[in-house]
Amino acid sequence: MSRLEIRLLLYSYWGLLYTSLFVFHHPRLQLLATALWLALAVVTSRRAVAAGLSVQRLLCVTACSQLPGLVAASSGLASAIANTPSEIANGILELWTHPFFPLLEQLPQGSVYGMSVAFVTACLIPLVCACLPVLLGTWRVKVVSGRRKLAAGWLTRRQKV
Amino acid sequence: MLSAIVVVGSAVTVLYSPYPVLAQSDTVKVVREVSVGFMHGHLNGTFPGRRNTADWSVLEPGDVVLCHNPGGSYGYWTHAVLYVGHGQVLDANDFVRGTVVFPVMRYNNYETVEVLRAEATADKRWQIAADARRELGKAYDPFSSLEDTKSEYCSKLIWYVYHRNGMTLCPPRPWLLPDHLAQSPALVCVGQWSAERMARR
Numbered sequence: 629m630s631r632l633e634i635r636l637l638l639y640s641y642w643g644l645l646y647t648s649l650f651v652f653h654h655p656r657l658q659l660l661a662t663a664l665w666l667a668l669a670v671v672t673s674r675r676a677v678a679a680g681l682s683v684q685r686l687l688c689v690t691a692c693s694q695l696p697g698l699v700a701a702s703s704g705l706a707s708a709i710a711n712t713p714s715e716i717a718n719g720i721l722e723l724w725t726h727p728f729f730p731l732l733e734q735l736p737q738g739s740v741y742g743m744s745v746a747f748v749t750a751c752l753i754p755l756v757c758a759c760l761p762v763l764l765g766t767w768r769v770k771v772v773s774g775r776r777k778l779a780a781g782w783l784t785r786r787q788k789v
Numbered sequence: 790m791l792s793a794i795v796v797v798g799s800a801v802t803v804l805y806s807p808y809p810v811l812a813q814s815d816t817v818k819v820v821r822e823v824s825v826g827f828m829h830g831h832l833n834g835t836f837p838g839r840r841n842t843a844d845w846s847v848l849e850p851g852d853v854v855l856c857h858n859p860g861g862s863y864g865y866w867t868h869a870v871l872y873v874g875h876g877q878v879l880d881a882n883d884f885v886r887g888t889v890v891f892p893v894m895r896y897n898n899y900e901t902v903e904v905l906r907a908e909a910t911a912d913k914r915w916q917i918a919a920d921a922r923r924e925l926g927k928a929y930d931p932f933s934s935l936e937d938t939k940s941e942y943c944s945k946l947i948w949y950v951y952h953r954n955g956m957t958l959c960p961p962r963p964w965l966l967p968d969h970l971a972q973s974p975a976l977v978c979v980g981q982w983s984a985e986r987m988a989r990r
Contacts, residue, residue, distance in 0.1 A: 653934040653963070708885045718884045722931060729930050733939035737887065737926035744887040746928040 637672050638693045640665055641757070648727035655730035662727045666760070673765025683766055690758045697724040697754030705751045708743055725750040823862050839984035840897040843904075847979055848893065850874040851914030852906050853947055855967050856899040857983075866903075866967035869943045870896065871950065873918045881929055881941035888927045888941050901983040905976035907956060921950040935961050944970055951975075 644665040651657040669690070676686050691698065700720035707714040725732070732746045740748050836858060848854075852872040861867030870878040872893065881888040896902055907914055930940035935949065944967045951958050958973040959965070970976065 649932060652932050653936065655937065704884075713883070713885050722884055722929075726930075726932050729928075729933070729940065733928055733930070733937070735928075737928075739886070743885050744926075744928065746887060747885050750884075 637669060637676075637689050637761075640668055640672075641693055644727050645723065649723075652726075655733075658727055659730050665727070669757075669761035670764045673761040677766050683762060686765070687758070687762050690761055694754040694758040696720060698758065700724055701751040701754050705748075708747070709741070721750055725753045728753050836898045837900045837984055839900070841899055841902050841982045841984050843897060843902045843982040844980065845876070845893050847904060848872045849906065849911065849914060850918030851909075852904050852979065853970060853976060854878060854893070854896060855903040855905065855971055856896055857901040857903075858899055864966050864968035866971050868899070869947055869967040869970055871918070871921050871947050872904075873921055874915075879921050879924065879946065880943065881924070881927070881946040882943045884929045887929050888924050888946065890922075890925065901981065903971070903981040904979040905970070905973075906979050907951065907958075908975055908977060909956060913954070913956075917950060917954045917956075920954055921946075924950065934963070935965065943967065 644661055647661045648658050651661070673686055673690070676689075677683065697720075700717050701724075703714060704717040704721045707717060728750070732749055735745045735749060738745050850873055854870045854872060855866040856868040856870070857865055858867050868882060870880045870882075870891075872878050873890065876893055877890045878893050878896070879888065880891050883889060907917070909917075924941055924946055928940040929942060930937075931942040933940040933942065933945065935945060935952075938949070941949070944965045947970060948958055948961075948965050956975060958975050959969050962969065
């Protein structure tokens with residue numbers, strides 16, 4: 629995996645945030661930008677795995693790219709559970725998850741343990757953003773390599789016969 | 790290839806921004822002020838520890854309560870709520886709980902509060918207050934546009950509820966602040982109270 633691709637994974641989300649905030653009057657454009665970022669992250673992950681990067685290291689890179697969101701989500705959730713909401717943590721989380729707000733707004737207006745469904749889901753977004761590109765980027769590669777192994781085994785058996 | 794598409798897409802979306810350059814510069818100014826405040830660790834300001842001495846008995850449904858705390862990062866008035874009757878206000882300032890109702894006594898914690906009343910009949914204001922309860926439970930998004938009816942923030946909630954009922958408190962902006970409501974020609978001041986001194990107009 630080249631340094632350029634790692635940088636792309638790390639910084640592309642910042643680009644998405646900037647774009648999302650600039651087009652906040654157009655939820656559809658926000659969703660389009662988010663979908664493009666997700667596609668970019670998946671393709672980069674696939675290329676990284678194909679180039680020999682381990683899944684653990686890839687997960688480390690994607691987690692680093694979501695670190696501000698992960699920290700804000702965990703501290704925001706912890707402070708909300710302790711009934712002492714943290715303004716700074718929630719502010720960072722709002723900013724970080726803003727590209728996904730058109731989706732969050734579609735959620736039912738219920739509450740979970742006194743917290744809104746939108747807030748709880750927003751807390752999960754950085755985690756999903758860290759894991760989803762890795763999952764989508766590696767599962768097919770694994771299947772292909774598994775098939776190759778099978779094919780290799782079948783050929784060996786056939787050669788033996 | 791995909792990264793090129795993202796870059797071009799971002800450029801196109803930026804060029805398609807809906808507001809003219811002047812409106813954007815206003816937004817940029819607010820964003821800069823908020824960012825500086827954020828870096829210093831405050832957004833809505835800090836509660837001074839001294840309670841204001843507001844006389845809430847003057848409130849009528851539909852009244853706007855503006856709240857000030859020192860160190861707020863986006864203007865003098867750092868918060869705005871809508872009185873909906875029965876000692877309750879509608880508040881959209883909480884990401885954790887969304888749009889909720891609180892007892893008005895809660896706002897004695899602010900350093901200064903001001904009550905504004907719309908220049909409309911009492912029936913109209915009652916109607917607006919009743920209609921405002923439809924916003925309960927909506928998500929809190931301080932970056933939502935005025936056209937986005939599925940999420941709220943404090944001053945947008947008030948502007949939007951009045952706008953839905955045929956009263957535009959102030960011209961629409963990319964980011965509407967409590968200070969903009971304070972300057973509204975459609976609202977008159979009923980009273981202002983602070984922690985240091987009580988002054989009623």
